[in-house]
Amino acid sequence: MYTPYILMTLLTIIAFLIVLLLRNQHKIIAGIGFVSWISLSLYFVIEYIVIQATTASYNFLEQPMSDLGVTSCGTNTYSLAPYEICSPYHLLMNWTFTVTGIVIFFGAIALHQFWPDNKKTRIATLLLVIFGLSYNISGIIPADINFLWHTFGSIPGMIVQIPALILISIAIRKVKPKLAIFTFISTIVTTCSLIFLFYQPPFISLPGGLLQRILYGSIYFWMAITAVVLWRNINFERSGR
Template sequence: MKISKNVGITSWILTCMYFVIEPFFVMSSIAPYSLMDHAMSDLGVTSCGEYTYALAAYDICSPYHFWMNILFIVNGITFSIGILYLSQQLEQNKKNRIGTICLLLLALGNIVSGFIPADVNLFWHSIFAQLGMVTFLIGLWLFGKLLVRGKWWTYCILVSLIILVVFIVLLIFIPLPAGLLQRMFYGVTFLWGTVLAVILANNKGAYR
């Protein structure tokens, strides 16, 4: 089924709305919550206290966790629609198909994170999102190779995300603002898709 221009662009705008809605859950948190240091997933944790999951050696209590998890699921769905819309603007070949799957894995991670909160099962909660951060880079590179309009925008975003992934990996060794890095990764990702959808609104010459 072909995704219309209006639906495609709207899906990206709705995906970006995550960052408009999230502050409500941050402000409603009973335990102190830091956008800089705390993971986005902490707002969807279903229990209160310290060590609600293995990596959370701090207090968490998000009274509206159910709706936060709904937000993760809806965000993943709109994210997926946006990716599929961009994919259909490109030449339909093997490179496109592989790139689309690589991009969709990150969106799938958002959906799974909503269905399986971190305190329920940390491995399944996070595995698709973590893999998706890597495969998304591959998907961007493949899309960039197919694009004419939006090519350099895509490559600039790719470089930015590679830098962010390096810093996220460094979290293993160096105390860095994990929450900020995670939000920057998703923020840059959502911005890429929204801008590219507008660029490709008239799909003449979208790909070579």
């Protein structure tokens, strides 16, 4: 049962070592970084497939994404889940969580070369690496296997992207003003979703599952669009020479 999760861990370590070894091979690693972040647009396609395969009722507006990676069927499969869960494609979902985390931190390191090289962007890249590794942990340690480690591992990935995007938007506001504005808007979206996720306004019941998907989806969207913009800028510069 634990073999796939050991493989997920090994894949994460190997991917991290590869990106560190190649970080100075700018041309090679840039292409991999672009593809990595653009591939994040496929996440919700896979999630849809997993949801369609569930044999217990699953409400994507209310239930957290982690429920799709729960390895056992029944009620009370983990703390805070008194309802029934059964996700036959849980392994696909956990692999998706793991690979998503990998492409996030791989892209963060690979595409750092396109930001102004200063303290702000270095901290931002480090935070995005933490964001990816945190997301990665949610797949390697499903909620029903160890809820405590699953939760503690996932929490940084709900927060660190916010200061990362703020730092990037400040660092590029002069050299890439349009992308800086887009980054700032993405920061507002993910920040608001995080606030509403943990603090429900009085007399209003906001769907937690949807808020969680907006929290992460806004970052996936930012990363995918940012990769496309940076890629197009390279092609434009080459064609102008």
